Amino acid sequence: MKNNVTRDKLIDSGAQLISQQGYNATGINAVLKSCGVPKGSFYHYFSSKEDFGLAVIERFATTYDETLVAILEDNDTPPLERLKRYFATGRDYMLACDHTTGCLIGNLGQELSGQSDTFRDALNLVFQRWEQRFVSCLQDAKARGDIATCIAPEALAGFILTGWEGAILRAKTLKSVAPMEQFEMILFQQVLVRPSP
Amino acid sequence: MKNNVTRDKLIDSGAQLISQQGYNATGINAVLKSCGVPKGSFYHYFSSKEDFGLAVIERFATTYDETLVAILEDNDTPPLERLKRYFATGRDYMLACDHTTGCLIGNLGQELSGQSDTFRDALNLVFQRWEQRFVSCLQDAKARGDIATCIAPEALAGFILTGWEGAILRAKTLKSVAPMEQFEMILFQQVLVRPSP
């Protein structure tokens, strides 16, 4: 398994198609066609479509985690400012894909959680990893005294992740980033508030 | 089209299967099998699978709207209490289906928004109708002085809907209603706060 170029091409094409159409609506043949790889190669690298899907999730999760770290653990920027940058990046991406794609993990979580425990476990782990990134960012904010709330950073991180995922879903059906802006606005105005003097 | 029993059976079975497995993963034959209706009847009542899917959405939306009205416009109960009842009902349902089903409209919004404009429009309308129910409940709360916030009820309603949908998604992957409880907790503790004396 020295040459992983073919495997990577399959995962990249798969991630793109699955992001756009979902897992069930994306056939293996469509993936093969979109990257010009024959079926023999596919089943050389992956034992099944599920195996392939899990590889797509894993790849997406690791590369996405890198950008998450770059934004949320950038110590040259105040913690709440980092959060705002994260939201801005998400909005930019939503606009770039014309509100069609959204979040791959969120999409698959919705589509496959009830269908396969293997998928559910994998997606749940990804969410938990993300949540942890928010936790440390919020802890930084709390340590600096930027947040007055007595709510635990863990609960706050969960609240932000779910709210953001919901906003993405709504943005897709509305074809507008307004719900994402609305979420951010209320979050900073009501939840992540500075301590009163 | 006097006797709609068969049509209703199809829609009921379809709603159940689509809720559990999603639209793409639910074949017409599976629907027919689950309610013992032959294919001839299906295509007598519906011109295509898409047509059927839209009927399922419409039916779900109207029946769900009735329970929404019953809870959110119950004038014998204070507005914020009505909201809490709504959340409690959602949590009960989530537990009843063992965290597998979630919200049909949310599921389909995620799965089909990028796939078909017809579906997206239909689902968007449902969301907007729901949002309106929240708006009037929040207006009641504001009129009674139960809410201090200067945020417009329209924005607040959007925030609640997206946050709730996100919490449902997270609850599915986590197989726990904790995210739903967490959302409600922070919402009432930080956002829907009484005016300070």
Add this chain to the structure above:
DNA sequence: ATAGCAATAGACTGACTGGTCTACTTTGAG
């Protein structure tokens, strides 16, 4: 040079997809 394995290549399979077709039964209006 060659044996052996990794990888490529795509024809092929059975099961299943959404959708069509024809035949039959029931119903209600005249």
Add this chain to the structure above:
DNA sequence: CTCAAAGTAGACCAGTCAGTCTATTGCTAT
């Protein structure tokens, strides 16, 4: 009673699905 329309019934269709199979190529260690 009659006859057309509404509705039931399921065999059937072309296309697609995930997955298998055999054949061939390319590389590498001996």
